[in-house]
Amino acid sequence: MSIRTRTTPLTVVALAAGLALAAVTPALAGTTSAARPAAATTAQGDPRNVTQRVADFYGAYIDAVHDHEDPASGADAKALRDFYLSASARRKVSAWERKNHADGILFAQNVPVKWKVAYTGSGMGHATSRVTLTWSDGAHPQLTRIDVQSDLTTRKITDLKPAE
Known part of the structure; x- marks a missing residue:
């Protein structure tokens, strides 16, 4: 069995696991596009105004x-x-x-x-x-x-x- 034949299935499995993890991680962290917070806002003031x-x-x-x-x-x-x-x-x-x-x-x-x-x-x-x-x-x-x-x-x- 050649090295290429053994590494191809491992590469496919690793790539699939990485893609699955990349898809699930934002959802678990609450940062999917639907749950993303709006752009940061700032506020300031001047008590003399x-x-x-x-x-x-x-x-x-x-x-x-x-x-x-x-x-x-x-x-x-x-x-x-x-x-x-x-x-x-x-x-x-x-x-x-x-x-x-x-x-x-x-x-x-x-x-x-x-x-x-x-x-x-x-x-x-x-x-x-x-x-x-x-x-x-x-x-x-x-x-x-x-x-x-x-x-x-x-x-x-x-x-x-x-x-x-």
């Missing part, structure tokens, strides 16, 4: 109210309001909530699945940001928009109202 502070507030606030089963979520949401909103804005939000029986930060009774914030202008010591809330996933998600005014000196949110 009022639009960034509005984004920070909405991100943290939505996280807190989304986790309503966590006993601390209600206290967290209140603490966020106390820190980011001026006293007059908190009073206005509370009055709106009593009248409408809904959340006066989100202007809704439920919690959005996504949010984004964009700077829309400034003047007379204030900056305005537009918050876009996305309420569902899919091809045609429902969106609402909120105009948020911030004081440039204190960086506190001084007014919130549904965008027209």
Whole structure:
């Protein structure tokens, strides 16, 4: 028997085992194309930027109210309001909530699945940001928009109202 005759079956078996292992390993590691995580994202911020502070507030606030089963979520949401909103804005939000029986930060009774914030202008010591809330996933998600005014000196949110 020649060396070639003996090594051919071994080569075929080794190649088949290697291909099988290569096919199974990603599935076992949870990295198949269907389970692959999205591209890495980064986030950054600047506490001096009022639009960034509005984004920070909405991100943290939505996280807190989304986790309503966590006993601390209600206290967290209140603490966020106390820190980011001026006293007059908190009073206005509370009055709106009593009248409408809904959340006066989100202007809704439920919690959005996504949010984004964009700077829309400034003047007379204030900056305005537009918050876009996305309420569902899919091809045609429902969106609402909120105009948020911030004081440039204190960086506190001084007014919130549904965008027209």
